[in-house]
Amino acid sequence: xxxxxxxxxxxxxxxxxxxxxxxxxxxxxxxxxxxxxxxxxxxxxxxxxxxxxxxxxxxxxxxxxxxxxxxxxxxxxxxxxxxxxxxxxxxxxxxxxxxxxxxxxxxxxxxxxxxxxxxxxxxxxxxxxxxxxxxxxxxxxxxxxxxxxxxxxxxxxxxxxxxxxxxxxxxxxxxxxxxxx
Amino acid sequence: xxxxxxxxxxxxxxxxxxxxxxxxxxxxxxxxxxxxxxxxxxxxxxxxxxxxxxxxxxxxxxxxxxxxxxxxxxxxxxxxxxxxxxxxxxxxxxxxxxxxxxxxxxxxxxxxxxxxxxxxxxxxxxxxxxxxxxxxxxxxxxxxxxxxxx
Numbered sequence: 001x002x003x004x005x006x007x008x009x010x011x012x013x014x015x016x017x018x019x020x021x022x023x024x025x026x027x028x029x030x031x032x033x034x035x036x037x038x039x040x041x042x043x044x045x046x047x048x049x050x051x052x053x054x055x056x057x058x059x060x061x062x063x064x065x066x067x068x069x070x071x072x073x074x075x076x077x078x079x080x081x082x083x084x085x086x087x088x089x090x091x092x093x094x095x096x097x098x099x100x101x102x103x104x105x106x107x108x109x110x111x112x113x114x115x116x117x118x119x120x121x122x123x124x125x126x127x128x129x130x131x132x133x134x135x136x137x138x139x140x141x142x143x144x145x146x147x148x149x150x151x152x153x154x155x156x157x158x159x160x161x162x163x164x165x166x167x168x169x170x171x172x173x174x175x176x177x178x179x180x181x
Numbered sequence: 182x183x184x185x186x187x188x189x190x191x192x193x194x195x196x197x198x199x200x201x202x203x204x205x206x207x208x209x210x211x212x213x214x215x216x217x218x219x220x221x222x223x224x225x226x227x228x229x230x231x232x233x234x235x236x237x238x239x240x241x242x243x244x245x246x247x248x249x250x251x252x253x254x255x256x257x258x259x260x261x262x263x264x265x266x267x268x269x270x271x272x273x274x275x276x277x278x279x280x281x282x283x284x285x286x287x288x289x290x291x292x293x294x295x296x297x298x299x300x301x302x303x304x305x306x307x308x309x310x311x312x313x314x315x316x317x318x319x320x321x322x323x324x325x326x327x328x329x330x331x
Contacts, residue, residue: 036273065292
């Protein structure tokens with residue numbers, strides 16, 4: 001919720017449409033963190049996440065005049081589709097999708113030293129989940145969204161999403177519990 | 182722009198606790214457009230108590246699942262939640278914002294609509310001109326036909 005009506009998404013969009021290109025930066029600053037986290041958890045690669053974020057915001061800028069309803073939900077769908085398309089292309093270009101083909105768990109070399117074993121194991125486990133389960137788990141647990149909000153963003157039912165999250169949890173626990181339970 | 186994310190996968194209306202029955206369905210059904218299976222098979226998954234799911238969904242207090250068979254699951258998920266919490270605090274690298282701004286087109290965005298959706302304005306002079314042109318064209322065709330018939 002934006003308290004200042006002057007800087008509400010709708011007002012910012014109007015400013016951008018009337019030629020104030022720099023005003024778009026407000027929207028980027030406002031929404032890049034949750035979108036980046038989503039892309040990062042979905043792709044497992046900071047480079048890919050940055051690319052998807054960049055392309056999504058460019059697409060959002062080009063089609064800004066077509067925004068109907070909430071900007072954050074609209075731009076989220078662009079990023080989510082970008083992630084799914086990337087995963088689909090990865091699958092097409094790798095006939096056998098082994099662990100070696102997957103992007104390495106995300107961290108810069110410096111960060112790598114600080115990472116806990118659980119963190120990298122969880123990254124790897126997440127990357128083995130089907131995209132729809134991973135997306136649901138990330139939205140629920142990492143992004144902390146309610147099922148209702150998820151259903152609104154993904155255009156599906158709360159029941160279907162609960163099932164995806166439950167299945168994702170069970171799959172993750174099956175992969176990790178031997179080591180961590 | 183239409184960004185359709187409605188990949189319901191035919192699972193609408195299914196509630197979580199009956200999903201074991203639908204597993205076989207899942208394996209047999211065709212993949213949704215953007216669904217990407219990545220190696221891990223669901224058959225490897227274990228059944229997690231509905232109570233643990235309810236606790237993870239914030240519907241039950243921890244105390245209610247801490248005892249009995251679910252205690253081990255609670256310990257496991259508490260570790261995962263600590264890890265997940267660190268992810269929730271991740272920020273976009275600072276340079277990304279500048280990179281995006283530099284990559285944006287210099288011109289202001291405009292609505293691009295197909296020609297059949299665009300507003301069509303008819304001015305009286307244009308209407309008269311078009312009507313006159315049609316009459317002339319029709320007369321010419323008729324005259325040509327009459328001359329040809331003779």
